[in-house]
Amino acid sequence: MSISGRAVIASAPAGTAAAGGVLGSSQAGAAPAPRGRAQAAPAASPPGDVVGRTSVGYQGWFACKGDGSPIDRWGNRRHDSGRPPSIGNNTIKTWPDMREYTRSFPTAYPNLRNAQPAVLFSSHDQRTADTHFRWMRENNCDTAALQRFNPVGGEGPMRDVYAKRNAKRNAKPVVRIRGFGFADDRRPFAPPEYLDVINWFKAQGCYVIGGVPTH
Template identity: 45%
Template sequence: MKRNNIILIVFLLTLVYCSKSNDNGSNNNDNDNKEDTVPSPPGDVVGKITVGYQGWFACKGDGSPINAWWHWGQDWGTTPSTTNKAFISWPDVREYTNKFNTDFANLGNGQPAQLFSSFSDQTVAIQFSWMSQYKIDVAALQRFNPNGIEGPVRDAMTAKVKTASEKYNVKFYIMYDVSGWTNMQTEVKADWTNKMKQYTQSSAYAKQNGKPVVCIWGFGFNDNNHDFTTTACLDVINWFKGQGCYVIGGVPTHWLNQTSDSRPGFLDVYKAFNMLSPWMVGRISKASEADNFFATVNTPDLAYCKKNGIDYQPCVLPGDLQSRHRAHGDFMWRQFYNMTRLGCQGIYISMFDEYNEGNQIAKTAETANDVPAGSGFVALDEDGTKCSSDYYLRLTQDGGKMFKKEIALTAVRPTPPMP
C-alpha cells in the first residue's frame, strides 16, 4: 500500500513539474490547447469593410492652412510636373468642381491636367458619397504627427471627414500613424484628449463593443522610423483602453513570428490590442503570392488571434497600378476570396486615395487619353483590358457582399471591368 502511495506521489509530482516546464517555455504556440475564444460580435468594424483614407492632398491657392502642393509634388512649393511629382497614379477628376492647374502637359484628350485638393469640402463630400454608393462601411482617417506644419490642415480634415461621414452615413475613426513621431508616447495622448476625443460624440464615429474605435499604426516595425520600446507601446495601448477605447493595431506583416518586418520581443504588445490589422502593401503583387500568404501567414495569424481573444482585420489591396500588379481586378478579388474563406472579423482596404503608391481604389484615369501626355502614368487599361474609373470601387462593393455572405463565396471575380 505504501509503495502504491509512493508511486502515486511521484506521478503527481511529475505532472506538476511538466506543467511548470511548459509554462516557462511558452512560445507562439503556447495556447494550442486553449479553446478558441468567441470573436467580437458585429459592430462598426467587425463584419465590415474599412478603407484607409489619407485625405492629404492640397494645392496652392485652395485656402488650406498649408497652402502648398501637399503630397502632389516632391517640392511642395513648386507646381507639380513630370519633374516634380510625388504620386504615381493619375486621378479621374471629372466629378470635382474645385480643380487646380498643374505644369503637366494636357491630357491625351486635350483637356488641361488638373488635380483636386482634399481640403475642398466638395472633394471630401464626393469621395464619401462614393463610399456610400459602393457600400464601404468605414473610413479610417490617417493622422500623422500633428505637431508640425501639417497639424492645422490635418485638424481641418478631421472636421471635414466628420461632416461628410454624417451626411453620407459612413462611419469613421481616427487611425494614428506614428511613423517618425519622436515624442509619440506623450503627444498622442494629448492629441486625443485635447482634439480627437471630441469626435467620438459624432453619430458617425465608429464604435465596436460599445467603445469608440482608435487605431495605432506602426508599433513593432523593424526600422528606424518606428523605434519605440515595448514599454512605451504598451503604455499607449493601455492608456487608450483606459479611455474606454477599442484599440486596433496596424502591425507588421510577420508580427506573429516576430521576424522580417517585425522587431523581436513584441508579442506582448501585439496581444494587447483588441484587433490586429497586419500590413500587406509591398508584400504581395500577384494572386499566387496572395495564396501563399493565405496558407503561411493569414491562417496561423487568425488561429492565434482566436485563441487569444483578438479580432483579426487583414488588408486587401488593389495592387500598385504603375507596377502593373492589378491584373484587371483578379489580384484584388483573389484576396477578397481568401480572406472571406479564412473567416476573418473584418477587412481593411489599403487604400482609398493612395495615389502616391498607386494602391488607390478611388476613381482613376481609364486610358491614355485621361493622363497627361508624356507623363509616364499608366491608366487602368494598362494590360489591355478596359476598366471604368470606378472599377475598383465596384469590385470592393462585390467583395464586401461576398465577405458579408450576401453573395456566395466564389474564386471567380463577378465584377465586370466595364459596367
C-alpha cells in the same frame, strides 16, 4: 454638404478606425476545444461596431495652392510646394480621373492627351471628400481610416481638419495605432510600454485599435 462620412458609413465608425486583423469575434490560431467539451460560440458583434466591416485607409493629404487649406500650398505633388506641379516640378506617380470632381485646381502642365486641362483635386475641399465617400459607399466600403503620420510636421494642420470630421464609436473618437508587436532594432519596445500608450489614449476617452504584424 451633399454626402458626408457619417452618411456613407451610417452606423459604422469613420475617420480613424481601420481594419488590422486585431479585432474579431474569435482569436485566430487559438487551440481547439478538447474532445468531448463544447466550444462556446464567439460573441456576436454589436451593431455599428468595426468588427467584420470593410475598412479603407484614407490619406486626405493632397493640397492645392488657393484651396483655403491651412498649409495653402501644393502638398504631396511637387518638389517645390510653392509652385504648381509641372513637368519640371513633379512627384506625381499617377494622374487622377477628374471627371466626377466638382472643384479642381489648374496646374502648370500642358493639356492632357484628351485635350482637357491638367487639373487636380484638393483633399481639403469637402466636395472632394463627398465624392470619395460616395465611391466607397457604392463599392461596399464601411469605414475609412484617416492615416496620420507626423502630427507636428508640415501636413499636420491638414490632418487636424480631417480628424475633426470623423464619426465615432460609442461616442468615442476611434484611434488605430500602428506598430504594436514588431520585434526589430528600430522598435525595441516591450509589452508594458505598448500598454502605457493604449491606456493613455483610453484615458483621453478614445476607442483604441492596435495595428500589429500579420504574423
